[in-house]
Amino acid sequence: MALTVKFWSFAKEENSTIKPVATANATYNNVELKDDCSVVNPVLKLKVSMATSVYNWNYCYIQEFNRYYFIGDWIWSSGIWIAHCKVDVMASFKTEIGSQQLYVLRAYQNALGSMLYDGNIVDSTYPTTAGKATYTAYSSTNPFAGLYSGNDGTYIVGVINKTASGVQYYAFNWLGFKQFCSALFNYSSGWLAIDPTEISEELQKALVNPFQYVVSAFYLPVPVSYFSSNNIGTTTYTVQFGWWSVTIVTACRQINPGILYQFTSSITIPKHPSAYDRGAYLNLSPYSFYTLRYYPFGTLDIDSEAICNWSTLDLYTDVDICTGKAILTIAVNGKSNPIRTVESNISVPIPTASVNVDYMNLGSKSSLVMGAASAVQQLGAGSGTFLQNAKKNIGGLIENVRSGNWAEIGAGAKEVISNIATSAMAAKATAEITGQQGTYTLFDTQTLALSGRFLPVVDEDLMHRGRPLCQSRVISTCKGFVLCADADIKIACTDRELNAIKSFMETGFYYE
Numbered sequence: 001m002a003l004t005v006k007f008w009s010f011a012k013e014e015n016s017t018i019k020p021v022a023t024a025n026a027t028y029n030n031v032e033l034k035d036d037c038s039v040v041n042p043v044l045k046l047k048v049s050m051a052t053s054v055y056n057w058n059y060c061y062i063q064e065f066n067r068y069y070f071i072g073d074w075i076w077s078s079g080i081w082i083a084h085c086k087v088d089v090m091a092s093f094k095t096e097i098g099s100q101q102l103y104v105l106r107a108y109q110n111a112l113g114s115m116l117y118d119g120n121i122v123d124s125t126y127p128t129t130a131g132k133a134t135y136t137a138y139s140s141t142n143p144f145a146g147l148y149s150g151n152d153g154t155y156i157v158g159v160i161n162k163t164a165s166g167v168q169y170y171a172f173n174w175l176g177f178k179q180f181c182s183a184l185f186n187y188s189s190g191w192l193a194i195d196p197t198e199i200s201e202e203l204q205k206a207l208v209n210p211f212q213y214v215v216s217a218f219y220l221p222v223p224v225s226y227f228s229s230n231n232i233g234t235t236t237y238t239v240q241f242g243w244w245s246v247t248i249v250t251a252c253r254q255i256n257p258g259i260l261y262q263f264t265s266s267i268t269i270p271k272h273p274s275a276y277d278r279g280a281y282l283n284l285s286p287y288s289f290y291t292l293r294y295y296p297f298g299t300l301d302i303d304s305e306a307i308c309n310w311s312t313l314d315l316y317t318d319v320d321i322c323t324g325k326a327i328l329t330i331a332v333n334g335k336s337n338p339i340r341t342v343e344s345n346i347s348v349p350i351p352t353a354s355v356n357v358d359y360m361n362l363g364s365k366s367s368l369v370m371g372a373a374s375a376v377q378q379l380g381a382g383s384g385t386f387l388q389n390a391k392k393n394i395g396g397l398i399e400n401v402r403s404g405n406w407a408e409i410g411a412g413a414k415e416v417i418s419n420i421a422t423s424a425m426a427a428k429a430t431a432e433i434t435g436q437q438g439t440y441t442l443f444d445t446q447t448l449a450l451s452g453r454f455l456p457v458v459d460e461d462l463m464h465r466g467r468p469l470c471q472s473r474v475i476s477t478c479k480g481f482v483l484c485a486d487a488d489i490k491i492a493c494t495d496r497e498l499n500a501i502k503s504f505m506e507t508g509f510y511y512e
Helices: 094-098 174-185 201-207 225-229 364-381 384-405 409-426 495-507
Strands: 002-008 026-033 041-046 058-061 067-077 082-085 101-110 134-140 156-161 167-172 216-222 234-241 244-255 260-268 290-292 297-301 312-320 323-331 338-345 448-454 467-473 480-483 509-510
Touching: 002 041, 058 082, 094 509, 134 201, 134 260, 156 174, 156 234, 167 174, 167 234, 174 234, 174 244, 225 244, 260 448, 297 338, 495 509
Parallel strands: none
Antiparallel strands: 002 026, 002 058, 026 041, 041 082, 058 067, 067 082, 101 467, 101 480, 134 448, 156 167, 156 216, 167 244, 234 244, 260 312, 290 297, 290 448, 312 323, 323 338, 480 509
8 A cells, every 4th residue: 555655853842733834855655654653653665775764754744644644763674764653633623622622631832822811819839939039018107106105095084973874975085184183283272172170181081092993094096176176075174083073274175975086098909929920829828918007906927819809908996986896907908808807995094093091901190080981971961960060069079189189089089980880881992092004105116917928839841831721711711831631532432542642642742
């Protein structure tokens, strides 16, 4: 059987579909098959002189078989050149391969020569290196800036008084808070309503601590103008505490619990320096790590997966005015898309003291002095003869205490002491001073910043490895390197050829 065979000197990869486009080096119409041979691995006999450089031809096409072949070896035997061939399945069935629609794991280019990949798919083919990491940080205005160190914030004081069903809250500016504190310690202003000629101011100070009715006091980094500009609370010049009240010159706001104030801010998200060229997956861990520095909430780790394809990080801080507690909502594309919430108390506590006296553990002299405390309470509520007798007894008692004439106190003091014993038994307390101190300057000096630490990755080899695609595509829409999964192809060829094509497609081939 005479065959028509074209011969080339042609370089190509075994897993490539490329075919020779140049004119054949030689074409012969009288090539014969050597004995019995297969279509997949034919052996050809070419009757040419030994001087013909057939050994330079490494590739051929047998027209009758409609297949391309690699020439594995040339042998000179009895005046005949013998060529041992192996079918090139990728070139022979290029058209059929290109029509297959398969799941493409990796690819190089599309049919037009543009990069073909999905940059959101993590490419674990390329590991990170031990090289120097890249650090990038973007900063924004801290919404708390200037509110911790200046006088623009608000002083929130919670007090218990006779008119409120629970704790009543007042919002002061710096001057108003100073006036309030000054008024509380100014016993001579008359808010205690005790004649200093009967009980000296010094003794009144020992007996009554107005700050025991102050249950909370802190500086809140919320602009004091917020209350007036938004009509929050009621303007007042009178502050109720305990059974009494004081008047200040600068107005404050009487507010109710449940009021929330919101700070909003946003900051640009830094990106891995190679993400633009190689894919957004480099903005994910373990290639990228993000840290948000936002005081007073501190330094927070941000999940790289949640912000990978976003350009801006949104920050919403909701502050409970009456407690100073705040919730920071970290989100992308609006508060409805939160990625993390953090709770903190952003207020700066103002130390207050609550001093209570244990009457049952005092000595005899102290007991007599403290007896006047019960009498003071009775003075505030009593009237008539009892009031007059109480005043008389207290006056003599105090005079004897001052002069040290303890023996002359006599039976006149027994009535007062018995009243004191009753009240002391019902109101036993321990001496305790509580309070804590925050900072006004640490938070105010901190910037709001989002930092990224980016690890370098090794260089990529696009021509031989492509990039992740993970799409179902017709093979002819791809160009260059292609790697398929589950290449269940349908091509009219021998079983050996079909398995060879499938193996190439599942291990990576070149569609050219």
